[in-house]
Amino acid sequence: MRGEAVKFLKNLRGEVKIISHNDVDGICSLAIMLNFLKKRGIREEHEVTKVPIEKLDKSRTMIFLDINTDNALKFASENSLIIDHHQFSKKPGISFYNPVETDEKSYIPASYLVYEVCSELENMEEVKWIAAVGVIGDKGDENSELCRKFVDSFENKEELDLISDYIFSATLVEQEGGYEEILKILLEAKSSNEVIQEPYFKECYDTIQNEISKSKNKIEREGNIIFVEVISPYNIKSIVASHILEKNKNIIVVSYSAFEDSYNISTRTNTGINLGKIVKKIAGLCGGDGGGHRKAAGAKIEKKKLSVFKEEFISEVEKFGK
Numbered sequence: 001m002r003g004e005a006v007k008f009l010k011n012l013r014g015e016v017k018i019i020s021h022n023d024v025d026g027i028c029s030l031a032i033m034l035n036f037l038k039k040r041g042i043r044e045e046h047e048v049t050k051v052p053i054e055k056l057d058k059s060r061t062m063i064f065l066d067i068n069t070d071n072a073l074k075f076a077s078e079n080s081l082i083i084d085h086h087q088f089s090k091k092p093g094i095s096f097y098n099p100v101e102t103d104e105k106s107y108i109p110a111s112y113l114v115y116e117v118c119s120e121l122e123n124m125e126e127v128k129w130i131a132a133v134g135v136i137g138d139k140g141d142e143n144s145e146l147c148r149k150f151v152d153s154f155e156n157k158e159e160l161d162l163i164s165d166y167i168f169s170a171t172l173v174e175q176e177g178g179y180e181e182i183l184k185i186l187l188e189a190k191s192s193n194e195v196i197q198e199p200y201f202k203e204c205y206d207t208i209q210n211e212i213s214k215s216k217n218k219i220e221r222e223g224n225i226i227f228v229e230v231i232s233p234y235n236i237k238s239i240v241a242s243h244i245l246e247k248n249k250n251i252i253v254v255s256y257s258a259f260e261d262s263y264n265i266s267t268r269t270n271t272g273i274n275l276g277k278i279v280k281k282i283a284g285l286c287g288g289d290g291g292g293h294r295k296a297a298g299a300k301i302e303k304k305k306l307s308v309f310k311e312e313f314i315s316e317v318e319k320f321g322k
């Protein structure tokens with residue numbers, strides 16, 4: 001729980017390796033943690049990674065941020081800390097903080113959790129806005145009362161929304177890497193307003209907006225499920241899914257893009273169904289891996305198993321409806 005995380009950080013000395021998710025929430029979590037470590041004079045090395053982690057060089061002391069608790073546990077050393085908000089099945093024997101432990105329906109993005117924990121030991125006021133950007137990136141403000149209040153407490157909420165989109169666009173344009181540039185901008189900015197002026201972010205944002213407007217999508221509908229194949233060199237399937245979701249009530253969106261021998265799949269919903277659970281189960285049947293949250297989950301499956309995935313998905317959703 002939270003106390004364990006505070007204690008871990010309080011006793012931290014020397015050097016630590018941080019592993020963080022390569023999405024907006026993960027990058028913001030990392031930026032806040034780096035600011036904290038600098039204040040404490042702790043040396044660090046960090047790695048921003050796609051999930052699930054497949055390979056990782058272990059270090060003596062490690063901190064995992066916004067990485068699925070079950071997945072992180074496979075790579076953690078004995079002296080590690082996990083701060084996460086994904087659904088998990090096995091309680092770690094190491095220090096961890098994941099509010100899902102005590103409230104299955106809790107949805108508080110990691111950026112907020114990191115900010116909260118670090119604030120118990122240092123004054124983190126100057127990076128509070130980064131926590132809000134991370135929360136927005138993971139739609140925490142739409143799925144948690146606490147997060148909504150947190151984000152609403154900022155006068156410049158629109159600015160923070162835009163920064164979240166900026167970071168997201170930069171991660172899509174750069175594909176691998178580019179994270180150092182993003183971290184540098186976040187950590188060197190004296191305020192969120194400075195970030196808005198960044199030409200690098202603006203350029204990435206325009207590239208992605210342009211790509212969304214010209215992308216070719218193939219849409220099929222089955223009951224309240226919308227399947228959409230997104231054809232684009234950029235990984236914009238989750239934006240496309242979110243856009244469709246915004247325009248429809250009581251719906252489940254499954255968007256997918258081919259990549260080499262696999263399909264990468266994003267699912268989003270505004271219904272009460274638990275997508276994390278369903279996607280994890282079906283991805284396993286399709287020679288892949290997957291999971292996530294109740295309202296948003298992802299998977300990577302074998303290319304030839306796409307029709308199996310769809311069939312199984314439809315049948316799981318039907319079971320839920322009964």
Ligand SMILES: [Mn+2]
Nearest residue numbers: 025066110138
């Ligand atoms: Mn997250």
